[in-house]
Amino acid sequence: MNLSIKNVSHTYDIEVINDLNIDLQNYHSIAMIGVSGSGKSTLLRLLAGLETPTEGTLTVNGRDVSLSDHRRSIGMVFQTHSLFPHLTLKENITLVLEKTRGIAQEKASAIADENLDRLSLADQGHKLPQNVSGGQAQRASIARALSIDPEIIFLDEPTASLDPILTDEVLSGIEKLKTSGKDFIFVSHVLSFVRDFADYVIYMDKGKIVEHGTPDILDAPKSSSLKNFMSKVR
Amino acid sequence: MRNKTLNYSAAIGLFAVFIIFVALNQATPFQIGRLESYGGLIIGGFFRTILVSFIALVGSMITGFILFLMAKSKNGFFRAFNDVFTEIIYGTPLLVAIIMMAFVVGPAFNTYNRPVLGVIGLIVYITPYMANIFRSAFKSIPEEQYLAMDIFGFTNVQRYIYIIIPQVIRILMPPLMNNFSLIIKGSALLNVLAYRELFYSVSIMQSRTFGYAEGYITMWILYIVITIPLSQFTRYFERRWSLQ
Structure with missing residues (x-):
C-alpha cells in the first residue's frame, strides 16, 4: 500500500497531533506504536477516515481518505469487538454482506463460513457474541472485517481488552492473515507481534512521529524517547 | 431444584397463613360472601384499572420519547425544558400530580372530565x-x-x-414492564377522582355492605394478580433475551 500524510494536525479526545508528514510506498503492514496519548490512535482514525483532520491531507493508495470510496475499501477492528450483540457471529457477517454489499443470501453465507473458518471459528458461527470468549468475539470481528474483501484492514489495539492468553490467541489469528494478500495498518502494544507482523513501524510521542522505519528500529532506537519506551515495554 | 420449590412453597404458605389469620381476627366476622352480588362491579373495576394503565403506558411512552428527543436535542431551550420538567415531576408526589391536574389545571382550561384529566396526570407523571x-x-x-x-x-x-431497534427493544422491555407495574399501582390513586377503577369499585361495595376487610383483601390480591406475573415475565424476558 502507499500512504501519504501531509501537514496533518488534529485533536481527538486527549490526543493532539501536530504537523505530521510521511510518505510510504509499497508496505503491507504498518504498525503505529507509542504510549497512550501519543497520537497513534488518532492517526489511525484519521487514516481510516473516521475523523477529519483540522489541517492537512491524508491519502491511502492515491485516494483521499475523506472519500466514501476509501471507506468502502477498508475493514476496521476496534479495541472491543463491536459485533452487533443481537446477531450470531455468522449473522454479523451476512447482515453486512447482504445489506451493504448487495450480496445474495447464499453467497453471503458461504463467504461468512469461509472467513469464520479462517479465524478458526467454523463451529462457533451460530453463537451470539455474549456466548463466546472475548478472544473468539474479537476474531469474529476480524472475520467480519475480512469478509467485505477490503484492500486494507485497520486494527486499533485489537487486544487491548483481552487477557494475555486471549491476546495470543487473537494475535496468532491475525498473523495467519499475513499471506492473505491484504494490507494492514495497526496500533498495538505487543512488541513481539509488531516485530513479526509489521514491515514498517511508526513510533509516535507527544503528537509527533519521532522515529520510523523497518522493525529494526526497535532493536536500535536512535532517539532517547524510543529507547525509553523500549525499556518500559516488553 | 426440589429444595427451591419447597422453600418457595413454604414462603408463600407463610404469607397465606398470615392473611387468613388477619382476616379471621377482624372485629366483625370475615364473610367473603358479602362480595357476592358485587362481583360484576369489582371485575369491572379490575378491567378498568388495566385499561387506564395501558392507556397511560402507551401515552407516556409517546410523551417520554418526545422528552427524550428534547433532552438529546441541539436546541438549548429543549434541553433546559427537559431538566426543569424532570426536576418538577421528580419532586411531586403522584397523588398531588393527579389532583393538580384534575382540580386545578383542567378547570383552568375549562375541562372538567376528571377521569381523563387523572389519566393525563398519570401520563405526565410517568413521562420523565x-x-x-x-x-x-x-x-x-x-x-x-x-x-x-x-x-x-x-x-x-x-x-x-x-x-439499533432490535437491540433497543430488548433493553427497553424489562424497565418498560417495571414502569407498567408502577402505573398499575399508581392508578389506584385515580379513586380520589371518583373514577371507577379497582380501588373505587371496591370502596362502593364497602360503603354498601360494610365488608371492609373483605374488600381490601380482595383488592390487594387483585393488584398482586396483575403485578406479580408481570414482574415474573419481566425476569423471564431478561434471562431469555437480554444482551450483555
Whole structure:
C-alpha cells in the first residue's frame, strides 16, 4: 500500500497531533506504536477516515481518505469487538454482506463460513457474541472485517481488552492473515507481534512521529524517547 | 431444584397463613360472601384499572420519547425544558400530580372530565421515567458499534431496522414492564377522582355492605394478580433475551 500524510494536525479526545508528514510506498503492514496519548490512535482514525483532520491531507493508495470510496475499501477492528450483540457471529457477517454489499443470501453465507473458518471459528458461527470468549468475539470481528474483501484492514489495539492468553490467541489469528494478500495498518502494544507482523513501524510521542522505519528500529532506537519506551515495554 | 420449590412453597404458605389469620381476627366476622352480588362491579373495576394503565403506558411512552428527543436535542431551550420538567415531576408526589391536574389545571382550561384529566396526570407523571429508560437504552449501544455501521456503510434506515431497534427493544422491555407495574399501582390513586377503577369499585361495595376487610383483601390480591406475573415475565424476558 502507499500512504501519504501531509501537514496533518488534529485533536481527538486527549490526543493532539501536530504537523505530521510521511510518505510510504509499497508496505503491507504498518504498525503505529507509542504510549497512550501519543497520537497513534488518532492517526489511525484519521487514516481510516473516521475523523477529519483540522489541517492537512491524508491519502491511502492515491485516494483521499475523506472519500466514501476509501471507506468502502477498508475493514476496521476496534479495541472491543463491536459485533452487533443481537446477531450470531455468522449473522454479523451476512447482515453486512447482504445489506451493504448487495450480496445474495447464499453467497453471503458461504463467504461468512469461509472467513469464520479462517479465524478458526467454523463451529462457533451460530453463537451470539455474549456466548463466546472475548478472544473468539474479537476474531469474529476480524472475520467480519475480512469478509467485505477490503484492500486494507485497520486494527486499533485489537487486544487491548483481552487477557494475555486471549491476546495470543487473537494475535496468532491475525498473523495467519499475513499471506492473505491484504494490507494492514495497526496500533498495538505487543512488541513481539509488531516485530513479526509489521514491515514498517511508526513510533509516535507527544503528537509527533519521532522515529520510523523497518522493525529494526526497535532493536536500535536512535532517539532517547524510543529507547525509553523500549525499556518500559516488553 | 426440589429444595427451591419447597422453600418457595413454604414462603408463600407463610404469607397465606398470615392473611387468613388477619382476616379471621377482624372485629366483625370475615364473610367473603358479602362480595357476592358485587362481583360484576369489582371485575369491572379490575378491567378498568388495566385499561387506564395501558392507556397511560402507551401515552407516556409517546410523551417520554418526545422528552427524550428534547433532552438529546441541539436546541438549548429543549434541553433546559427537559431538566426543569424532570426536576418538577421528580419532586411531586403522584397523588398531588393527579389532583393538580384534575382540580386545578383542567378547570383552568375549562375541562372538567376528571377521569381523563387523572389519566393525563398519570401520563405526565410517568413521562420523565420513560424518557430515562429510552435514554439508557440508546446509550447502551456503544460508540464502536456506530463506527462499525459507518465503516460498513449502513444507511440510516438500515441502521435502525437491523441494528439499533432490535437491540433497543430488548433493553427497553424489562424497565418498560417495571414502569407498567408502577402505573398499575399508581392508578389506584385515580379513586380520589371518583373514577371507577379497582380501588373505587371496591370502596362502593364497602360503603354498601360494610365488608371492609373483605374488600381490601380482595383488592390487594387483585393488584398482586396483575403485578406479580408481570414482574415474573419481566425476569423471564431478561434471562431469555437480554444482551450483555
